[in-house]
Amino acid sequence: MPTAVHARTTFSRDGDAPWCRGCGHADVFDVLCRALVASGIRPTDAVVVTGVGCSSLITFQLRSYAMHGVHGRALPLALGVKAANPDLHVVVAGGDGDAFSIGANHLIHTARKNPRLTYLIMDNQSYGMTMGQPSPTNVHGEHHALNALGVLLAAGATFVAQAASWRPDEAEALIGQALGHPGFSVVNLLSPCPTFHHGEGIDGAIGIPLVREIGSEHDLGDRLHALSVAFAEGVPCVGLLYRVERPMYALTEGSALVHEQWEETAILEALLDEHRVVWT
Amino acid sequence: MPTAVHARTTFSRDGDAPWCRGCGHADVFDVLCRALVASGIRPTDAVVVTGVGCSSLITFQLRSYAMHGVHGRALPLALGVKAANPDLHVVVAGGDGDAFSIGANHLIHTARKNPRLTYLIMDNQSYGMTMGQPSPTNVHGEHHALNALGVLLAAGATFVAQAASWRPDEAEALIGQALGHPGFSVVNLLSPCPTFHHGEGIDGAIGIPLVREIGSEHDLGDRLHALSVAFAEGVPCVGLLYRVERPMYALTEGSALVHEQWEETAILEALLDEHRVVWT
Amino acid sequence: MPEDLLSSTAWPLGSRQLNQLDDSLIVRLMGVGGDGVMTAGRVLTEAAALSGLEVLSEATCSAEVRGGETMYQLRVSPSTLVTAGDRVDIVVLLDHEADLAHREDLLTGDVLLYDSVHDAVPRAHPPGVVSYPVPMTQLAEAAGAAIAKNVVALGVLAELFGFSLTNIETSLRKRLAAKGGHVVASNLAALAGGARYVKEHLVKRDSFLVPVGSARDETVLLTGNEAIGLGALMAGCRFYAHYPITPATSVADWLATHLPLLGGKICAAEDGMASLGLAIGASYAGAKAMTGTSGPGFDLMQELIGYASMAEVPVVILDVQRAGPSTGLPTKYEQADLFSAVYGAHGDVPKIVLAPGDVHDCVHVTVEAFNLAERYQLPVILLSDASLALREHTIPRPDLAAIKVVDRVPFQPDQAPYSRYRFTDSGVSPMSAPGQPGGEYVATGLEHTGSAFPSDAPGTHQAMTDKRFQKLARLEDECSPVEREGPPSAAVGLVSWGSTQGAVREAVRRFDAIGMPVAALYPKVLWPLPVKALTAFARSVGQVVVVEANRQGQFADVIAASTSIRPKRVTLYRGVPLTAWDIFGRESLTH
């Protein structure tokens, strides 16, 4: 029951979308396409890297380069792409299961390293693709949810924002800022799964879910303040929690890795010389 | 070049220790043995579960039950042990590589779930066993270290402390408290690797490394305060950062899983009845 | 419906091909996700079972959560069934999208039933096919259950072909009870509406009727995944860990409700490595434990499979295979994980691989998986697949008294210090559990001495490797369930593993019907290879042919590697199960 036929745009193919009616991921996809265009990025220079899940199906709707990887490993793949060619605009995307369950190890280490990557996490608090089991971010009864924003902040992400699929303009603006951030930027996108999930805070079934706007008057460089916002109980917050700059991961800077045969012979001969043994 | 011959104690075998002279892990091992005895735990009821690394070699010095697992998977193994038999005292131990590099995904999820487990991380800021490469917690030059305590706090650990191998009494006391904590307790033990590592803050080569005592006057239930301590620059802190109680992971509570044939037949017949089809 | 036809109870056998030479009726329901194909199929299956019929179904859906094609085919018969059939008698289309790919399956005299909302004019279909357009959507709306066109279709099927309306009602009520009285009422109205529409508007122009059932021995209706859950519980499994993955998840769903009834626990882990780690930990602590996954998760478990083998911890790993490699075709059928099950983890890793051939096996081979894991203290891999996972089958009620459950050789405290891995004739050493005084030891993946202390001395590794493999030396004699069928000597001997068994059995019947001597062997333990049984079988036939649903001929390779048999291969890897026709119709087989 595809939602709608996407219009062919710079970033989006035409054809049926793969998501259920009302799925937040479809909205996130639209917003991403708009933000990419607004940031002046061309499909040819963009690589969108995902894991596996309903959210990761965005790769097949895109007209850019993309990797639809394996579940939970989008970040290492993306880091490899960016290291090999730092000129590319690399966007990582996927579900909360991908990011916070099977893939959280990579998330922490990417946050620590601070490469110039933007990660869009489509958080429906569940594993949509496998029929809606609660994910680590799921808020319900006895289940203790992972404070994903808090973990990101603690791990060293330099840009942490949260948006909601049902507030597209704000989401687009935040994604735009993330794309411009010199370092690892994460936008956690509350993106309801109307088919399976009836969780707290993001469930559109009960009308438009409430969110709390963070506003921008606070000191964006104050990590403890950002953490206090992330930890606050009640309806989820939306907005930019934290933004600082620190040195980016050196490996993903510099120029593209190319194998240029005309230059390398001399260097290789010198390498061989290092290991040379001559009878004297 | 084994350090010393361990005396046979309640928890420690006799025989050569496997660590280099001056290795912090040997001290941590002694302290653990003392803390276990002081907590009234018998080797028979204790299971120490490690990953792989120099630190994980403690399993072979112990006289208790133990699993010397694979690199990075100590926590799932331990959770399985505890789920199968909640009466056991399950202690997880290992290196910072095990905990914060390959195994950090499990760390986050265990912190979130809050089972009654104590995790002793022997943090030498390096992969000792593979010749001292810098680990994620390594503090040096350009390398951005993972704020491991911060991540643990954000992920939901209910008991977070830091101790130093060269301050054994304090370490023993903190481990003792951790063993008594109803929930997931972590003690990060600064434990220098004199053979390979010359990192900041824990390097015994430059005399006794400096630490900052946290003291106990602060509100132990204030997560943001604990985070501020964890994030503070300068010499590492030692002491108890945070302690709260919240419901423990239900799976690791209750009684031991046993297969009791005399009781089960009736239940199994009832299960079969559920699937029964009768021609009527 | 004309009275005279309804009163006829005999199933009219027309002039059909060999693949239709039986007394079964086959109904295929098709639609896209959300059409309720699965529910309708299950209800019809249960209704037929309640009518005293044998029922076997086959279901498949698309990887897309919504929008993909769903198919549920059920076959009902008064006698034993081994497949859901490689023909179809009646096709029900709940959505016009679902039509295209399968139209060619229809033959003269077959029935096509479809929701006429999609087509003002009946759509094209092969000549001779009897088609019944029914305004299912409108009838559902009229009944006040807009989405219940699937239930309308059930009413139509009941009225046209004689499925018991009462039994359909029973099954529907059971499923809908939790949704409240209103839902039940409107669905029953939809059911009645479908039946009424037939009476009022259709004239039966086909020759199909449901065969008549009768009292049978105690029977249960189970999907393969439920049967595996049940087998696990019977074997004493008290701990199940998993990370969701299609098509394994429903094992967890079933166990989540049923394990706790026996004091067991189920754990949803953060990834595949954690889920196997949990199971190994639980087993170390004394519980019988299992984890379940499918191909991609199975890949992640290889390191810990090696650990369980090295540390000699019993554990059962269920891999409900889907079509691979990588993410592959997540909901589709293939038997291509055999190589990774047998050879996957690095090093020389003793382990056991089993595969159930049908729903009945899903119960009993699962029990065996636990028994072998406990008896030999090693990882046992249970290879099921997407077809078994979803199919339903009426099978004889398992007799609990007849099921043998094996426990691990326990540690007995005695004078001597405990040596966990001490050498024994069988290679199996007594295993203690934490809490037992005197049994303390380290379960380790490092090479070790008898007393579990690490050692990299050359002698130790060789001796310990031999010890661990020694455990498997007697496996075939002690336990290696294998079935043989067909004449004692035959020109062709088919070997099949896992769920190709059904198609092979059916093919053997057809070969028999045309007087061709074809035998078949169905090993359930695949690794260590049952060399004796295979060799004996090979001696009794002219040519061994291994039939399997993968490209490389994985089992054929395993057989060739360890026996002198040079099998021919029938390999198909279309993402859908092999059929009897794929075997019977293959000329090269018998020439």
Next chain:
Amino acid sequence: MPEDLLSSTAWPLGSRQLNQLDDSLIVRLMGVGGDGVMTAGRVLTEAAALSGLEVLSEATCSAEVRGGETMYQLRVSPSTLVTAGDRVDIVVLLDHEADLAHREDLLTGDVLLYDSVHDAVPRAHPPGVVSYPVPMTQLAEAAGAAIAKNVVALGVLAELFGFSLTNIETSLRKRLAAKGGHVVASNLAALAGGARYVKEHLVKRDSFLVPVGSARDETVLLTGNEAIGLGALMAGCRFYAHYPITPATSVADWLATHLPLLGGKICAAEDGMASLGLAIGASYAGAKAMTGTSGPGFDLMQELIGYASMAEVPVVILDVQRAGPSTGLPTKYEQADLFSAVYGAHGDVPKIVLAPGDVHDCVHVTVEAFNLAERYQLPVILLSDASLALREHTIPRPDLAAIKVVDRVPFQPDQAPYSRYRFTDSGVSPMSAPGQPGGEYVATGLEHTGSAFPSDAPGTHQAMTDKRFQKLARLEDECSPVEREGPPSAAVGLVSWGSTQGAVREAVRRFDAIGMPVAALYPKVLWPLPVKALTAFARSVGQVVVVEANRQGQFADVIAASTSIRPKRVTLYRGVPLTAWDIFGRESLTH
């Protein structure tokens, strides 16, 4: 040392056994971690190489970071060497702990040199062994370099057997330069001290002298791991990712210094999955990429290996095998990861497996690994091992001009829309890289159409699986390096893969010396199996015998699975390399 002996340059050949029938000298240094065995061995190796000799060494250490036994054996010869020898002429003990296990290797006339600090009275050793106690520790202390007893030993070796003191000095200076003048000076004093002690206190009572070297063709001295790094660079590798693991780490160490010189990058990942993910990502973006690991990390990579195969991304995965399974014996030797390399990932996964047989191969087979990965766009697994990793060998300097580097078939923008996975005769489809207009596509592990769109239609999966396997169909004709040696027809034909090659070559020479016709085949591409070469070889010999260092006879099984060859098996799995004697001395082989 008596002048008359020193002036003799011919190597005196006593009455030795067949395994000693050559003009080489073998020195074994032993100690525990921290004794500097490795450094002394490497210095002596380099010194001998600088003297114009062929040198081949074998080294092993214990898994314990400190305290375990370390062994370094080097063999020097004026002519070609294929192993470090299965005998020993001179044993140097730097620590008495290291003595016990190896004493039985000493024969009459052999030399035992040891640090007399440990023993006031010379310790027991086999009768006829010439032993020289030297107060190495004291001499080191006297030189002001307390830990330099290893360097003292070098001085002794030089003086007693004629190793060039100048060359030892050259090598020492190079290694110590970074540590400052004082360290260099005290070490040179230790070296001189050792030499002086011989002159002043010892009388040479043995018959060994270093053979005389001569000018050779351009030669380089490399460890296997360095050679792999070098091969990678030559092949155009510009990205290497890894997570530390013994014995693969030194490849990363070498590349960390050398990759950047060529504008390449090296990344230390957080685990094995990440390291392969990084390499695949880099390759997708256009770089030639590799990851390196050993067994446990290799297990973790299986899912992504399947992904690379499915998404058709070229990538090289180096597995420097150690003894397994699980954590196993981390520093010890075994060739038991073949099964997991060939069959490891779930599903039908086309991939290539290569194994270098010696240090020379480590360069050239690594180049081939990249060439094949790029040519066929799939994962290529390079199986090295702990012996190759640490051994040093003087090999002909690789001729850059002669090395053929293959790049992937590039995407050419043209009129038609780009179809990444379009069908071609070879199965290989042109591959674009991000940044190229018109080349946009999704690299996916889902089954897909030619234009990379997911599809679970039965036809697609079968056709795409065939396309991916089609790439391998011509491999053996296009490139499958395989060496054959021995008489054109022979009673026995040995097949060896990876580093057992050396022992097999040496055994073949000995068989030849006693007039036994034994041939040998050394395939470098193990998978897809070089069926033609193997079949031709099998036809030329009486009995094929596969020699390998694992228990299951893994390569023998792979051969049996895909050919009509029924090989005999020589399998050893002691954690140490096989020797020529293990083959030559095995009676059953030739009977």
